[in-house]
Amino acid sequence: MAACSAPTLLPSAVDVWRHAIEGIPADKPPCRYLTPAKWAALREAAIDFCDRYGAEAHRLGWTASQLFGVHPQHGTLRVDGCGAMMINGRKATGVDAAGVQLSNQTAHRDKPGQETGPPIWEFAAKAKAP
Template sequence: MSSGLAPTLIPNPVAIWHGAIENISERASPCRYLTPTQWSAMRESALDFCDRLGADAHRLGWTAQQLFGVHPEHGTLRVDYCGALMIAGNRVQGVDADRIMFERTAARRDKPGQVWGAPIWEFKAKGD
């Protein structure tokens, strides 16, 4: 047997994102000002994004905060802290280095001075 280093498991960020969103019930909004109906649509769009475009987003350097971030106290009410997928719940059409494209709009991550909140699953864990 070789005395080389044992292989290490490298976590798959997209699987972590997907699992974390999936673990938040679609019927129980994680944020006080986000209705369960709005959350259900947002959750479904986020899971779809992970399945279809998550690997591309990760390869392009998108982070959990830039995609799923929410304000640490006010959740989705403060959209200026929200990640691209935590604003409207629309299905993503495409992803590139600085934009997430929706059917009629885009979310950008290259705004000077942008502050991102923690991923919504961390907000949920703290209890709203």
């Protein structure tokens, strides 16, 4: 009789997103020209999004880059490469297949010609590399 091994529990994509964002200290902005206060607001809004809307966003097919991406060379300085949660530091008020609602505006997922960059945690890791 073969031994039965216990199933391995893998973290959900949302858990990975949240953990990666939490891994960047609130007082250490990962992007040049990003103030500590602005980074703290972006980070807090991103963590809040993961907790409140992350599972629904993942179910709707949102990717880490579409939500937390930054421009590959310029980080948050170039918002044309930023994901929905890396633009203004506002907490989300909803999510659907087309966009993330941020109080009185919507960050749309599919803007013609826009390409989001890597998730901010990958950008931060690359910036730290020698």
